Amino acid sequence: TQLLEQSPQFLSIQEGENLTVYCNSSSVFSSLQWYRQEPGEGPVLLVTVVTGGEVKKLKRLTFQFGDARKDSSLHITAAQPGDTGLYLCAGEGSGGGADGLTFGKGTHLIIQP
């Protein structure tokens, strides 16, 4: 069974600060995705990373896939209240999706104005 551990579980910071969220596993994933979920809604896809060492930027968000494709990080620069939400990482295993996506339990992020 593939597991994804996310840290921290909860994070509350002030507007304008920077933060990093981590997603770690002992398993190799063929791809890794990051989602953001707001209360009462389904997760919304932010980015997919596929290649080990890959870095993708989405405005103030920077996503990195580990060289060994076992871990990933999400860095937010100058956080804003609109960034508040549950951030989820999800990995697609090398078995062609036989186990669906494996999700981490998420990081609850609160950005205080």
Added chain:
Amino acid sequence: KAGVTQTPRYLIKTRGQQVTLSCSPISGHRSVSWYQQTPGQGLQFLFEYFSETQRNKGNFPGRFSGRQFSNSRSEMNVSTLELGDSALYLCASSLAGVGEQYFGPGTRLTVT
């Protein structure tokens, strides 16, 4: 394009009853996956359907079943409901496989 839609959005059932949830994927998407989300366990994969066939299945009891129709719409059924089945049930669609998933808003099921 319209997003993934799920009905109903909220549901309250009693232990022992059964329930059917519905999902309409994004037009053109042939893969539909179902997930259960709870505070304790997070999102857990239930099953995936592609072209009316169940292609993948998670580790859930046989009380959880689903089907997909020729128009790619999908339904999920839970029989003999238990208190522990209370959760947000999410449906996600994708073009062809598990890959990048587009989620609906979910159905909040409460079992009393």
